[in-house]
Amino acid sequence: MNLQEIKMMMDVQTEAYKNALQVFVSQCNVRIDGCNETIGDLKRSLEFSQVDIDDLKNQVKLLLQEKETQTKLIAELKQELLESRETIKALTTRCNELDDLQRCNNLRIDGLPEVDAETTEQTAVAVSSVLREKLELREQPLESAHRVGPRQEGRPRPAVARFTRQLDRDAALRHGKMLRGTNIYLNEDLCPASRKMRTDQLPALKAARAQGKIAFFVNAKLIIKEKSNDRDAPRNTGTSAGLRQCTASSAVEPQATERTVSQPDFQEKQQLPNDSESRRTTRQATRAENH
Structure with missing residues (x-):
């Protein structure tokens, strides 16, 4: 086998490796593009989710404020109820005393x-x-x-x-x-x-x-x-x-x-x-x- 034949064989192999590398690179590019699209979709989805999370945070904040207000109102109503019961008890006692007095x-x-x-x-x-x-x-x-x-x-x-x-x-x-x-x-x-x-x-x-x-x-x-x-x-x-x-x-x-x-x-x-x-x-x- 002379030098010319060896050179030709090396050129054939080089071309084969080159073609294989190009195919691999092309496949990698396709996969990378798919990953980029998926990442883009995930990013857009996260952005929408972030908006929803912000809305939920605001709603939770409002609910907590309303709960605090309702808690204060309930405490006031309980106090008023206790005072009303004491007043009713006092009035009932007074009515009974007046009834006994009569x-x-x-x-x-x-x-x-x-x-x-x-x-x-x-x-x-x-x-x-x-x-x-x-x-x-x-x-x-x-x-x-x-x-x-x-x-x-x-x-x-x-x-x-x-x-x-x-x-x-x-x-x-x-x-x-x-x-x-x-x-x-x-x-x-x-x-x-x-x-x-x-x-x-x-x-x-x-x-x-x-x-x-x-x-x-x-x-x-x-x-x-x-x-x-x-x-x-x-x-x-x-x-x-x-x-x-x-x-x-x-x-x-x-x-x-x-x-x-x-x-x-x-x-x-x-x-x-x-x-x-x-x-x-x-x-x-x-x-x-x-x-």
């Missing part, structure tokens, strides 16, 4: 026999009979007397008598111990809320008495005193008008109050006049009215 001249009587189609006049006569003959009180004028509550088979409805003066009502309550152990119960005429408060405080009253303390109710308020310091202890004076007006009516002996726990409205039982006494009292009242 009832300060009233005496609630359970166990007083009731006749069919009883009138208010008949109720007043029956109440006056109990006051005069059983409690040994002088004739005390009544403004009114009526029955309250729904009728129950075999059980008389409670009677509410309104005295002209509160002192007369308090005197009747003090003399109520004369009828202890019988079938009539006397007590202050309190509003339903005050009666419920008394019911809720009965366990505390029993616990205090079990410890040897003096415990009694003034309207719906439970008063507890030590026996040894009873003389030296200052009197408990309520701030409400109802407590100031009705304090005298709360002087019920502990034993009498305990008896009334199982009875409706914690009323002290008083003895009912028998039929003959009731008829005699009615005749006497009729003759007195005629005179």
Whole structure:
């Protein structure tokens, strides 16, 4: 093989390598162009995504600001709600006190026999009979007397008598111990809320008495005193008008109050006049009215 042949072979190989390199470079260029297009698409997509991200950031910022505002508003509303509840509670308490104050001249009587189609006049006569003959009180004028509550088979409805003066009502309550152990119960005429408060405080009253303390109710308020310091202890004076007006009516002996726990409205039982006494009292009242 001479030099000319070798040269020709080298030229052929060089041309083959050149062609192969050109094909490779062309393929690489095609791939690079494809990558460039993909990168361009990704760049444009990122730009759009960045815009969306910026919008979302702004929305999140606005939402956080709105949340802070709503949180402050909720806190203010909660405070207003608490204040409203306190106001409603105070107004409810005041209404109950006023209701009890309006009832300060009233005496609630359970166990007083009731006749069919009883009138208010008949109720007043029956109440006056109990006051005069059983409690040994002088004739005390009544403004009114009526029955309250729904009728129950075999059980008389409670009677509410309104005295002209509160002192007369308090005197009747003090003399109520004369009828202890019988079938009539006397007590202050309190509003339903005050009666419920008394019911809720009965366990505390029993616990205090079990410890040897003096415990009694003034309207719906439970008063507890030590026996040894009873003389030296200052009197408990309520701030409400109802407590100031009705304090005298709360002087019920502990034993009498305990008896009334199982009875409706914690009323002290008083003895009912028998039929003959009731008829005699009615005749006497009729003759007195005629005179």
